Amino acid sequence: MEFQNSMKISFLSKSQNEAFARVAVAAFVSQLDPTVEEISEIKTAVSEAVTNAIIHGYEDKEGEVLLTCTIQDNLVEITVSDRGVGIEDIEKAREPLYTSKPELERSGMGFTVMEAFMDEVEVESVKDSGTTVKMRKRLKSLE
Amino acid sequence: MNFSCSVRTDSLIVKIKGEIDHHSCDFIREKLEREYARHNVKNIIFDFSDIHFMDSSGIGVIMGRYKSVNERGGKLGVYNVNPQIDRVFQLSGLYKNKIVHSFKSLEEAITNI
Numbered sequence: 001m002e003f004q005n006s007m008k009i010s011f012l013s014k015s016q017n018e019a020f021a022r023v024a025v026a027a028f029v030s031q032l033d034p035t036v037e038e039i040s041e042i043k044t045a046v047s048e049a050v051t052n053a054i055i056h057g058y059e060d061k062e063g064e065v066l067l068t069c070t071i072q073d074n075l076v077e078i079t080v081s082d083r084g085v086g087i088e089d090i091e092k093a094r095e096p097l098y099t100s101k102p103e104l105e106r107s108g109m110g111f112t113v114m115e116a117f118m119d120e121v122e123v124e125s126v127k128d129s130g131t132t133v134k135m136r137k138r139l140k141s142l143e
Numbered sequence: 144m145n146f147s148c149s150v151r152t153d154s155l156i157v158k159i160k161g162e163i164d165h166h167s168c169d170f171i172r173e174k175l176e177r178e179y180a181r182h183n184v185k186n187i188i189f190d191f192s193d194i195h196f197m198d199s200s201g202i203g204v205i206m207g208r209y210k211s212v213n214e215r216g217g218k219l220g221v222y223n224v225n226p227q228i229d230r231v232f233q234l235s236g237l238y239k240n241k242i243v244h245s246f247k248s249l250e251e252a253i254t255n256i
Contacts, residue, residue, distance in 0.1 A: 015166035022196075040196075040227040047198040051165040097235075105172070105207040109199035109235045116234050 005031070006070040013058040013065050013082070015051075021067055021080075022046040028069050029076055032123060035141045041117035042076065048110040049080035049133045054098065057084025075140045078118075083130040088125050113117055146174045151253055153217070154186040155179055160193040172204050176253035179208070182216040185217030188252045192223040201228075202235045209242050220256045 007028050011017045027119045029042055046067075049140040066081040087093045093100070095113075100110035114121045118135040125131040144167050145160035155178060161167065179187060187208060205219060212219055221243055224232065229245070238241040246252035 015164075018163060018164050018166050037227065043196065044198050044227065044231065047164055047196075051198065051200060055165065076203075089172075105203040107199045107202035107206060107235055109202055112234055113199050113231060116230070 004070075004072055006068065006102060008066070010066045011065050013054045013061070013063045013084075015054060016052050017065070018047055018054070021065070022078045023051045025067070025069050025078060029071070029139075032071060032074065032076070032139055033141065034139050038137070038139055042078070045114045045117045045121075045135055045137075046078060046080070047118040048114050049078075049135070052110050052133070053080055053082035053084065053131070054063055055104070055106070056087070057082030059085060074141075075136060076139060077134065077136050079132055079134045081132040082131060086129055087123070087131055088126040088127060090125055094123070144170060148171055148178050150182055150184055151249075153184050153190075154188050154220075154253060154256065155182055155184045156190060156249065158190040158193065161251050162196040163204070164196070164198050165200040168200045168204050172207065175204070175208060176211075179211060185215045186220060186232065187212055187217070188220040188222065188246075188249070188256065190223060190249065191221055191228065192226060192229065193224065197224065197228045197231060199231060199235065202237065205243060206235075206237065218244060218256050219243060220244045220252045222248055222252045224253050234237070 025046045068079045070077045094111040096112040097108040099106040118137045120136040122134040148157045
């Protein structure tokens with residue numbers, strides 16, 4: 001039989017919540033008994049997506065970030081959504097080293113890290129209405 | 144978050160305990176700028192022994208120091224980086240482009256930087 005579970009958290013777009021978000025997902029995913037490496041990869045990807053929502057989505061203004069995590073057997077699916085300004089050019093945003101905010105000393109590596117650490121990364125964004133990043137990872141430790 | 148530093152010959156050795164993300168970056172950047180300005184050293188060497196998490200925000204802070212270190216003819220180094228954080232460094236091309244030099248230990252870093 002297929003194992004399924006899911007969780008949903010919403011929190012304010014404060015930088016203190018970046019650690020909260022990645023630890024919450026790590027704690028939820030730990031029921032699958034992943035390797036240290038897998039947990040670390042998931043935490044890093046979540047941290048990147050949540051940081052993007054706070055810095056770029058809401059541009060440091062207050063807003064709500066919605067985080068969901070679904071488990072289906074050994075497949076973990078995570079979404080991070082904001083109702084912020086949206087991304088004008090998704091393709092450009094995903095390019096390594098591209099940043100729309102160089103004055104903040106951002107490395108422009110956020111999406112590259114998400115793509116390297118997760119199996120799939122999908123980005124949906126509507127200008128002035130928000131962005132959703134959906135990431136999937138199949139845990140090899142359970143195969 | 145705990146930040147301490149010391150000087151060994153012409154290098155500032157920076158030891159950070161905790162996690163490096165966007166939230167902790169401002170604090171680290173401010174401390175680094177101040178300490179590098181007040182010490183007459185060339186290089187900055189980061190001790191990663193007690194850093195258990197770093198995302199690409201950390202890459203931004205380290206890259207951001209390259210200009211000032213370069214102006215003094217110095218280099219940026221890291222040692223004792225765990226495998227996950229090492230991958231973030233590799234992805235960002237900082238090793239390949241010789242912006243950051245990676246070492247196994249403090250002694251190796253001081254001798255070879």
